[in-house]
Amino acid sequence: MDKRILFLIAVVLFSGIAVISGYPQEEMEFLDNSVFDKPVRTPSVFRHEEHNETAAIEECNECHHIYENGKKMDDESSEDQRCSDCHDKKDSGNKLALRKAFHKNCKGCHIQQNKGPVMCGECHRR
Amino acid sequence: MAEPAKKVEEKKVIDEGLEKGTDRLTPDRIEKVIKQVLEGESGARLKAYVDTCIHCGLCSEACHYYLSHDNDPRWSPVGKVKQTLWEMLKKKGRVSADFIRTTAEIASTECNLCKRCAMYCPFGIDIAYLMLIVRRICHRLGVTPLYIQDTAHSHSVTMNQMWVKGDEWPDTLQWQEEEAQAEIPTLRIPLEKEGADIMYSVIGPGPKFQAQLIYQAAVIMNIAGLDWTMPATPGWDNSDMAMFTGDNEIMGRIKRTHFETAARLKVKRIVMGECGHAFRSIQDVGNRWLGWRMPPIPIAHAIEFYYELLKEGKIRVAKKYAETVTFQDPCNVVRGAGLHEKARDVVNQICENFIEMHPNREHNYCCCAGGGVINCGPPYKLKRMKSNRIKAEQLFAVKSRGAKTLIAPCHNCHSGLEDINHHYELGMDIKFLGDILYEVMEKPES
């Protein structure tokens, strides 16, 4: 068989696998999950700069929000805090539990925007 | 052991009831009747049973037909439902006349309605009930085996199973009374005694060719000093073959006549001989058709009756029966009425040595005669024999452990086992409980 065709097939196969299995490990960055005692899943994949660039996010408080009386404050943000400073491990009052907060914050937006990872294993890769 | 003693050629059964009935069928009539029965007459049970069955095959080993045919699945309970009811449901009644013929033969002669499978289905699906629905369809199509249809006709005309005419009945009783008076001069068979404690009822074949059973019963009643009577009118026969042909209307007429006869005589209860299907008809099926949750008049089967007589000391045993005996648990009074422990009590009181056959009690194998199968007559006898090889094996095993006499307190069991006894040359002595009780009881010096 023509070597070029073989090469082409190989390229197509490889890119297919690359698309399916995502980006290579070494480029990955993860969310810090040390606050969880015994995390059941792998830490979530997250590349801050790349994410904000792709998602065209200008304001920090898109994600690093501050809520007061159940309303998101437009001109305040919380990037100097850890998520776990506000969110406990369990729901308390209006405040979501930490895990739920992470999920809602990331996945909630991804579902709304119809972009970005939404399935468990897309963030929590093995 | 597995082989019958004599090889007999099996021929295709010719049954005029089925052939002629099939000839009269038209596709429209078949469809109409099937729809009327499945959609009109049947209800939630049929629907739940059909929808719930997961086709697991776990009912198979309950069935003596299946076991006797080397586990051939076509004989399993669900296999028989598949060949009959499922097909009718699938084709919405558009089945052929030939199909109805085969179906009638399967439903009438390849299932004894013994309900052993109901104990093996994890969901408790009542396959015997499904088979009765199939028989009902065949009945309404006029495709029922000739011999059993004849008994249903007899029921319809005479209110007894054996075409016993009005005067033959009291004549037979009088004859047995006279016979028994040779043994006990004061013995009476009281006819039409209003307000007696007990109305004693028998099955049609009793006066026809088992008159000695009436004799024995009269002796037992007299020695026990009971206030009893028998009716001189139709209504004396407690048997009911219409229940097994799917002819519910006639079944209802028979049972009504029986109950009304007891009511007319103002008796406290009905005591019946050693018959299983008659007990089923009075205690479980016929009464329901008439709208009685339980029978309107208390019923006692011979087993309970003997149990009572022995317990109350009304009958005393002179010398126990010496031969080693074993006991056939009939479906209708054991799986159907839980009389197995009382029966064992009676057996132990009247016999020296009793050994169990296995399986026993509710799990005993069917005799392959009940449910109207033996009543379908000679054309199916060979099939009946081949289809209960497992019973022959069970009996052979208990015989090899020493049992000489087989007690079968049910007419169908008795006759069916007698056939098996001959066909497989088992050489056992088959008796009713009453035979032995009569033999061993204390009687006044004569």
Add this chain to the structure above:
Amino acid sequence: MNSLYNFVSGPLAWMAFIIFFGGCLFRIISILALVHKKEKFIYTYMSWKYSFRSIMHWIIPFATVNWRKHPVLTLVTFAFHICLIITPIFLLSHIILWDESWNVSWWSLPDSLVQVMTLIVIGSCVFFLIRRLIAPEVQYVTSASDYIILAIVAAPFITGFMAYYQWFGYQFFTILHIFSGEVMLVAIPFTRLSHMLFSPFTRAYMGSEFGGVRHARDW
């Protein structure tokens, strides 16, 4: 993929749950209505005592003669049904999703145990398949629908297992997993999987007849 995921995990999931619960309710109510209309006498024979006597015998492994006659099948079928029901309800991932959607949550089983239970379900399905194919008494009464039902039950567990391990085609298996789970939910009330709904009733009725009228065991 996101749109597809949003669809199967959103509107389709709602539909599946509504059809499942509504369908189950509908089937049970309509069968009881049919009893009421045509076989009212059944009520008069029902007995709590004998119903439970019968059900208890049949939901305990080896408590009945027929369970004892088929020890392997008994072990498999009990393990299968227990895992089939427990696994999806007490799986952490499911609980998280329900928590995020409906704010309800309960305790979960460790993932390692759930893996084993999933494998038990899949293995049992293989066992049932082989039994259907080779045991004559089962094969004889088997039709295409029996294989379809088996596939419907096995599919969510196989795809769930594949999705959990993320070996390949993660998104594909996840979406298929959700979808097949929904297919199973919808199928329960409207196929012979409805034995889940009806078997307690048929068992109870047989138990009542055996206890109350027949004075005999039905196990």
